[in-house]
Amino acid sequence: MIDRILSIQALSDAAQARFPEGNFGHEEYRPALERLLRAYHEEAQLTPVGLRATSARLITALKHRRQLVAHGEKYPESAGIEIESPIFILGFPRSGTTLLHNLFASDTANRPIRLWEMHYPYAEDEEDIVKAMEETRALADEAYRVAPGLADIYPGLKAEWPGECSWLFRNCFSTLDYGFNHFIPGYVQWLLFRDMTEDYRYFHKQLQAILSLRPGGPLVLKDPLHLWHLPELLKTFPDARVIHLHRDPREMVPSGISLFRTAPVGEATIRSVPEIVDYYLNILTVGLERMLVSRARLPREHFIDLGYRELVANPEAAMEKLYAELGMDFSPRSRAGVRQWLSEGSKHTGKHHYQLADFGLTAWDVEQRFFAYRERFANYLNEIQEK
Template sequence: MIRAAARKANSTELGNPDFTERLPRIVEAVEREANLHWIGRVAVRQSLEIGLESRFGLYRHRAEHPEIAGVPIEKPVFIVGFPRTGTTILFNLLAQDPANRTPQGWEVQFPNPPPERDTYTTDGRIKKAYKYFGQMDQMAPELPAIHEVGAQLPQECMPILAHTLLSPQPGIVYNIPSYQAWVDQQSAAPSYTYHRHFLEHLQSRYMKDRWVLKSPVHLRTLDALLDEYPDARLIFTHRDPAKTIPSLASLIYTIRGIVTDSVDAVSVGREQLEWWAESLDHAMAVREKHGNEPAQFVDIHFEDVIADPVAALRGAYERFEMPWSDDVENRMQAFLENNPRGKHGAHRYELDDFGLRIGEIRERFGGYCQTYGVPLVV
């Protein structure tokens, strides 16, 4: 697989040499634990091949254009809140600001060569990405109502980090607990080094004032993120875990249903409860270590996102000392009018569907809710 991707990308550069040791580990875990049907087996191979080709191509371009290395990435904004807390709508709204550079689905999926400013909205890879994401929607028609992704929508960081084979993405898409347990024990530093290289690649021919990025999985590795981007500005979103955990379990259940016929809803619920509780514990400890600096950390509650997301972001701009204007506000309001909540249907789920009990959620997340004043609505 590595040799085939190298030939296709016309490159032998992979960056970190340890990368080649990770591929057999994930392949073995998928074979042993994931119980994929034939579509799932095609999907995992396609995903790994695309990741390899992207990585080979990126480092080939980097070797040919060494001037892109080390170009500053100053004060990037990361949305790092818990899943199902309004992170996606805030990300989409931030993308409306002409000063904000967000990675779109097509350039994350097919990053080589780097996108050009003049052809950013007409690049031939956009059509290819629409086909790719359309296939996902066909296999799981309920997915857009839960979490919409698309060729020309802002794409979160997890698919970028997936190129390192040290990210949670494989463990989310496939039931491979041994691999996820191994990833959780590894240093995340190589992932964020690659993340920076990826952004340097994308920005080399098309950049704006600042990067705006998003992924809940950053909670798990917040220390590594801040080591790589010490001046990052972080937006934490909050919501009652009794709502987020079953919603997240429903999302994972749906995603895994694309690649296998044997998804155990209760196992998914237990797994997500504990993994995300550990991730929040880590993020809270990192914030405490950094002193919860007001100019670096902004908290936004889900209730505020629902009531007036533009006002919530206006407050974040003020804290981060980022320019705000009537034009920015009007662009965000226009996006909301054109994309009302529930546009793709309602997302329905229940605690009981995933073997979850309100009491254990309250106990496991009690410290988090108290620390950040999270309203309990269930």
């Protein structure tokens, strides 16, 4: 059954049936989609629920490709939209990027891309936008229903919240987000050695299309996975400012593994703890090595470093500091937005409990992997008690 459902032809036919206009654009996406499908066939061990969900996601991504072409034909001027001095928030998964992104999004002077826009980027009139928000909420509710416990670990699937860039990278089928949602090591290994230049150009093109319908700025974007591709990011956005969040690996690693164990529940066979730990840490290790090399080579003026503990200890002060470093005005409206979002904190925070021992790890195991990281960014990594 999987051969019939997860084939390029079947997925493409379904996408075209849903959106007959346009076409799929340039063929550069096909190698990534082919490799991803191979991984789903050979490695993911999808359940019937997972097979249906995966098929639906891939059809949606292909539909978005057709919509982007149709949008460009209808609004050719969108290709000329300048994306000036965008702000990118990144850091290893579970390092506070979602919190910081929401704080920036609470300021109406900034322009995040909301989750509903990621899912329905070409909604134009008010009726379409309302429908997009309702359907995005339904998708989030279904994700939380299928994977009990996910809401406590990652409460960020809210239609009105800013979404991660990986939602748009899914439309070119080349994002580690696929690898963080299912156990597909072959695809991950392939992707880690892929030149992402064209994928970032396609990402840029999608942003132009969204901004042509709903302009604004400065653009504030977020995705931990940019950490693996800093050269391509700054090649595509040469005047970008990057806020790099840092969290003690002894906290960040078990939190991330816990999320990875929970995300595919109901969609795929659950792997053993040793398999999951090895898989997850290998991905992080490649990201760590690449990030350290990139940070050493890329101009320092692109980057602002911030510690997770500084952020959570006093979010308002951290935001005021960041605005100053970015040359932005932390106005009374900015401050009010931050305070309003923080005042609703109980709505935004899950109850996530984890420790290294849950995954057969010790503090020393993590220290060995992340020694170079701790040395390089010691000023932003406060000591914690060993778990």
